[in-house]
Amino acid sequence: MVEKLHIAVVEENAKRAETIVEGLRTTGDYIINVVGDSVGLSRTLAELNPDIVLMALDNPSRDMLEELTAASSPAERPVAMFVDKSDSAMMQSAINAGVSAYVVDGLRQDRIKPILEVAITRFHSFARIRAELTATKAALAERKTIDRAKGLLMKARGINEDAAYALLRKTAMDQGKRIAEVAESLVTAAGLLS
Amino acid sequence: MSLSEIDIGFVPLTDAATLIVAKEMGFAAEEGLELNLHKEVSWSNIRDKVSMGIYPIAHMLSPLALAMSLGLGPMPVRITVPFVLSQNGNTLVAGPELVQKLGDVARDAASLGRHLALEIARGFSLNIGVPFPQSMHRELVRYWLEACGVEEPGSVSFSVASPSMLGKVLAANEIDAFMVGEPWGSLAVEQGNTEILLCGSAIWSAAPEKVLAVRDDWATDNSEALQRLIRALYRASLWVGDQKNAMSTAEILSLPQYVDVGSEIIEHALTGELVIDGKGRVGKREGILRLSGPTVTFPWISGATWIADRVAQHWGLSRTAVRIEAESMFRPDLYRQALDVLGVNTPASDSRIEGGLVDTKTIDGTHGPLFADADSFFDGRKFDFSA
Numbered sequence: 001m002v003e004k005l006h007i008a009v010v011e012e013n014a015k016r017a018e019t020i021v022e023g024l025r026t027t028g029d030y031i032i033n034v035v036g037d038s039v040g041l042s043r044t045l046a047e048l049n050p051d052i053v054l055m056a057l058d059n060p061s062r063d064m065l066e067e068l069t070a071a072s073s074p075a076e077r078p079v080a081m082f083v084d085k086s087d088s089a090m091m092q093s094a095i096n097a098g099v100s101a102y103v104v105d106g107l108r109q110d111r112i113k114p115i116l117e118v119a120i121t122r123f124h125s126f127a128r129i130r131a132e133l134t135a136t137k138a139a140l141a142e143r144k145t146i147d148r149a150k151g152l153l154m155k156a157r158g159i160n161e162d163a164a165y166a167l168l169r170k171t172a173m174d175q176g177k178r179i180a181e182v183a184e185s186l187v188t189a190a191g192l193l194s
Numbered sequence: 195m196s197l198s199e200i201d202i203g204f205v206p207l208t209d210a211a212t213l214i215v216a217k218e219m220g221f222a223a224e225e226g227l228e229l230n231l232h233k234e235v236s237w238s239n240i241r242d243k244v245s246m247g248i249y250p251i252a253h254m255l256s257p258l259a260l261a262m263s264l265g266l267g268p269m270p271v272r273i274t275v276p277f278v279l280s281q282n283g284n285t286l287v288a289g290p291e292l293v294q295k296l297g298d299v300a301r302d303a304a305s306l307g308r309h310l311a312l313e314i315a316r317g318f319s320l321n322i323g324v325p326f327p328q329s330m331h332r333e334l335v336r337y338w339l340e341a342c343g344v345e346e347p348g349s350v351s352f353s354v355a356s357p358s359m360l361g362k363v364l365a366a367n368e369i370d371a372f373m374v375g376e377p378w379g380s381l382a383v384e385q386g387n388t389e390i391l392l393c394g395s396a397i398w399s400a401a402p403e404k405v406l407a408v409r410d411d412w413a414t415d416n417s418e419a420l421q422r423l424i425r426a427l428y429r430a431s432l433w434v435g436d437q438k439n440a441m442s443t444a445e446i447l448s449l450p451q452y453v454d455v456g457s458e459i460i461e462h463a464l465t466g467e468l469v470i471d472g473k474g475r476v477g478k479r480e481g482i483l484r485l486s487g488p489t490v491t492f493p494w495i496s497g498a499t500w501i502a503d504r505v506a507q508h509w510g511l512s513r514t515a516v517r518i519e520a521e522s523m524f525r526p527d528l529y530r531q532a533l534d535v536l537g538v539n540t541p542a543s544d545s546r547i548e549g550g551l552v553d554t555k556t557i558d559g560t561h562g563p564l565f566a567d568a569d570s571f572f573d574g575r576k577f578d579f580s581a
Contacts, residue, residue: 039366042353060235060356066327067354088246091269095246100238 005111006031008050010059012038016126020054023122027114042067052112053102054119057095065102090116097123142180149183152190197228198419203240204231204253206453207357208376208463209280209404211443211485213253216430218446224429225422233451236356237326244409245269250416251423253279254407257501261328262407263523264516266509272410275498276528277424278491279404281567283463283483284331284394285379286322288371289364293389293471301470301477303396303572307342314349323353323360323372330394330403331373333504338397341573361385375403376463376483377455384459389471395481400490400548400569402497413528424532428491435486440464481567488540488559489566493524496545499579530560539564548577 007030011017017034024030033048035041038061045053045068055062090113094101097120103112146168153164168186172179204210216222217229232249234240240252241262246269259273288296295318299309314320320339324331332352339350355363360372361382371391374382382388394401406427413420434443441457443464448457462468463483470477484490502520506513526544533540539559546557551569558564 038359039363040368043368057239058235060359062236062238063326063354063356064359066238067352088269092246095242095248100242 004029004031005052005107005115006033006048006050007052007054007115008033008035008045008048010035010038010041010045010053010055010061012036012059016056019126019129020119020122023118024115027118030115038064041065051104051107052115054115055100055102056123057098057100062100068102093120097121098127099123142183145180145187146183149186152186197223197226199228199230200251200419200423201230201232201249202251202253203234203243203249205234205237205240205357206455207253207283207378207404208447208453208460208483209283209485210253210452211434211447211464212279212427212431212491213406214446214452215434215443216426219430219433221426221430221433222423225426227419227422227426231451235358237329241267242269244273244407245271247409250409250412252407253404255326255329256402256405256498257328257330257333257505258326259405259407260498260501260505260516260520260523261509263410263519264509264511266328273523274408274410274413274525274528275405275493275523276408276413276420276525276532277406277427278402278493278497279406279427279485281400281403281484281490282393282395282398282481283375283403284334284373285376285390285468285482286335286371286373286392286394287361287364287379287382287388288391289367289369290387291367292370293391296391301391303338303392304342306391307338307344310339311343314344320350320371321353321369322350323355323363323369323374325355325357325360325374327352327354328505330401330501331375333501334394334397334401335373336508337504338572341571341575361388364388377453377460380459380462380468381455383469383471386472390468390477393468393477393479393482395479395483396572398549398571399481400484400497400551400567402494402501405493420528421532421535424529425536428533428536428538431486431491434464435484437465484567487567488538488564489557489569491529492541493526493529494541494544494546494548495521495524495526496548496577496579498524499545500548500577503577534560537561541566545579548579549574550576550578 009017009020021032024032035044041061041064099119101116149168150161150164153167168179168182172182204213217231222229237258243249244252259275262271263273299305322335344350353369357374357378360374363369364372379390383390433439440461444457444461447453447460453460466482467476467478498520499517502516503513506516530540539561542558542560549571551566554568556563557566
């Protein structure tokens with residue numbers, strides 16, 4: 001029987017870690033550790049002694065792993081980045097997804113490939129979720145600004161809500177701007193004048 | 195005319211100033227170039243993205259450029275260095291325990307080194323943080339301690355963390371001190387409980403720190419664009435090196451897309467006045483960070499040789515092999531070729547005796563005598579590689 005692979009996921013963000021671990025669970029039975037503490041990272045990893053380390057490229061702790069990869073004492077296991085130096089397509093897609101993988105030398109490629117593939121997919125999906133979240137937040141913020149602008153117009157010109165909105169929309173169309181931008185300018189200007 | 199775009203990776207540090215100013219102050223545009231500067235959180239990312247061809251060019255630690263050329267990274271790629279972005283610029287920052295251990299020992303390289311050698315002989319194990327295994331930080335500390343009688347390995351160990359994280363690693367008591375590029379040393383002092391013991395320049399006053407690392411294949415295929423880039427960087431370096439522009443440079447670097455640290459902190463290294471401890475003691479020294487001057491940005495082959503000789507054994511390679519790679523990686527010929535058009539007076543020889551200029555003096559230039567900044571080691575050693 002082949003021994004279970006031991007994977008360490010270095011990730012501060014609990015949501016992202018969960019997304020990755022969930023994905024890994026679907027491809028096989030692994031021992032998975034999520035490591036969040038970044039200050040003593042190299043020591044933690046040396047203690048865990050995993051076969052594979054997965055880590056986001058936007059994690060500044062990445063350089064700490066260089067100590068491990070540079071380890072040359074015979075007692076320590078050498079670590080190489082990515083699956084196989086010759087598989088540059090895989091490396092390219094990993095970099096695009098924003099994930100780096102460190103693999104103990106000598107580990108068979110067919111055992112690593114599915115893990116990296118799922119990590120790449122999960123990192124991509126996490127990036128998408130985050131983009132969507134940012135978009136939703138921005139939309140909500142715009143909604144609030146438009147409401148405030150409507151309120152200012154209603155008060156200043158004694159018009160009702162619909163008329164205030166119509167005025168914002170007309171101004172936006174005349175100036176070739178988005179309604180949110182016109183609302184933003186109005187709110188800023190009102191803030192300066194008050 | 196549309197500008198040719200070049201993607202360049204950098205790590206947020208004061209010594210990326212020349213690249214940033216070349217873009218922001220229009221020096222690149224005047225040469226018909228649009229620089230797309232990409233901030234990276236780690237040197238590993240810089241190395242890997244240059245290897246993958248995502249960035250043909252990057253702001254890079256000089257020993258890392260050599261390591262890449264030697265194929266020590268995960269994906270080997272040959273690097274060309276036609277321009278040195280900075281000399282020096284690092285500070286050695288100690289935590290409270292080490293500061294206490296050092297007491298009132300004079301803060302100069304020889305006294306501090308001798309004291310540490312004594313402590314180490316008594317069983318003290320020193321752990322120093324550096325931003326990358328392949329860095330001048332590590333080589334300077336090793337050189338300094340060895341010259342003071344400390345023998346690595348065993349007694350001194352190194353831990354690696356990216357520049358912005360070293361302060362946290364020290365605060366967590368994982369290390370005794372760290373060597374880091376500005377502004378991260380000044381920021382650590384600002385945040386308290388630390389002291390800048392030494393500047394890297396106090397060990398070697400002309401250490402090639404960050405280089406313009408260009409993929410060799412890109413340099414060959416884009417020789418015209420590379421020449422324009424060298425000219426833009428040279429002119430930007432003069433602007434950055436002018437003391438009256440220090441404040442503006444600090445303001446530009448402090449922007450969120452660049453170093454993202456307060457301009458008043460960034461300014462320390464640019465004016466050469468470092469606040470060295472929580473009591474606000476100020477240390478003013480020449481050459482803490484050198485960003486400009488024809489002998490500063492010039493890729494001295496002898497500088498590359500010095501690095502090669504220091505790292506060869508450490509990296510488990512033969513000195514000859516590393517020297518050959520290092521000496522073909524630094525390209526003073528490309529530097530001269532690009533700047534000749536501007537009539538710049540560049541050094542006439544490709545190599546010099548490293549450590550051979552205790553004071554500033556004039557050397558032979560391509561257009562007459564050339565003012566050269568000091569190049570000396572704290573222990574007075576001279577490295578004559580032609581011998």
